[in-house]
Amino acid sequence: MVPHVVLTWATTARGGAENSVIELAGNLARLVPSVDVVWWRQGGPSARTCAPARVYEVTSWREYMATLSSVCAPTDGRPVVVISNHRTAAADVVIAPDARVIPVVRHVVNADQALRVIDPYDGVMVEHTVGDLWWELLGPLPVWVGISDASSASLRVHAPQARFVTTIHNGVSIPATVPPHNRPVTGRLLVATVARTVPWKRVDQLVRAVADPRLSTSVRLDVFGEPGSHQGELAHLVQELAAPVRFMGYTDQLPQRLAEYDLLATASTQEGFGRAVIDAAGAAVPSLVPAAGASPELVIDGLTGIVYNPDDPGDLVEALTEALLDRPMLAAMGKAARALAEGWYTPGRCAAQYLSLVIGQRPLARPLVAAQ
Template structure:
């Protein structure tokens, strides 16, 4: 029997993960008869359209408990598979004992990294490391998903209790045609970065790089993303260094915006996927990424973008200088990046891979769960 699929998500701020969950829900609902989305807003955005999936938004623990229990009790007694995340996985296992729960890890975790998770007993947001998650509940999880090979490898290393880990790269909807560039040609290299301004995104490395005297008069860096805890420090740093940087805030029309940039640059070494790289590819804009985390999986060095040593500030400056001096190279890379995104990073491919996992899950009986 084809399972009923439920996706759960807790959102605390707008970002790429929210878009990825919504796209997965909509595309899965084109493949299976029914998909429910339980979207818990804790300061983050509304789910928007996940059509043809059915979305139910909640704002508190009581609502989450009720809606999830109802979503996991279909009237026709079909088996239920819950596609979860590390935040709600333990709660989902406890609240839906007759369902199979597949948690998705969207980070490159390490042993000491603090993860914010929902307590399965009272719904509060607790801070745990990967090793101190409630594995007495999570031991029943048959398969975990990492959204990149780097994410999966880190999970296997730091959470050996996860019995099986599958890698499914996110899918990203890109325009049927690359958006037209509308900015005037000033000769300056325009660089975009998409990152919430929190320390682990390491935006300060980009700010320092573009302030280098060899670059500062010929480049500009625009940072798109929700202001975070590091925003005041970054603003002060940019002022102190007289860096050519603008903080643009969150943009929901990112693919169109990125068409007006020569290059996307990132600095995080813990990126679980890096959706902005594929958004940029959809605009035929190449990316410059560190050789760490999932970034090297998304960018083929010298073909669809450039990869630099994150431990060597001079290597970042050198890569930006190469980009400044060879715009034809950037155009070729942008075209190749778009072709790669069209071929592989599609929402349909992503949904089909999740469907393979969903169809492989055998339902647990209530007696076994108890």
């Protein structure tokens, strides 16, 4: 019997992970008879619809427990698989002990990184390193998912208690046709970045690069994303360096907005996936990414974008200069980036891989009998 699938998520801000969870639910619901989403809103956005999947939005621990318990007890007797995440996994094991829980790790984790997770016993959001999670609950889980090879590799190193780790790259919906390139008429290289202004996104590295005297009059950087804890410091840095930078805020129309730019640039060395790279590819815009985290998995250096050394600020400036001087190269890279996204980073492929994993988690129809 095909299992009933439940996805859980606790959101604190708008971002790529939120979009990925909803897209996965909607595409899985096209493959299996029933899919539910339990969306715990803790300051982040309301869940979008993803029919035919059903979405239950809750705002408290009590609601989360009651809703998850309810959807994990289907009336048709189907087995239940919960596609969880590092925030809710331990809580999901406690609340739904008869379900098969599959945690999805959406970060590149390290030993000292503080992860925000739900305490499975009182529902409070607390900070723990990956090694200090509730492994008495999580250790027996048969499989974990990383959303990139980098994410999976970091989990194997820093959470050896995870029994088996597999990689399923996110799928990203891109426009059926390339959005019009309504680029302003200017000789400048127009660069976009998509990131909440928090320290680990390292937007300051991009600000310093475009403020370099060799680039400052020929490049403009626009920052898309919700303001974060680093916003004030970044604004001060922009003013101090007289950097050609604008803060554009959050947008739900990324491919359409990114079509106004020549290049997407990122700086984070801990990116678990880097959804904006695929959003840019949907607009036939190439990406400039660091050789760290999951970014090199999404960009083929010299074909769909440019990969630079994040430990060498001069390499970032050099890469931006190369892009500035060779616009035909960028156009060709953008076309190749879109072709790669259409071929691999599709929501359908992502959902099919999760379906294979879900089917593999079905309880046995009858107990195994030892060979005589």
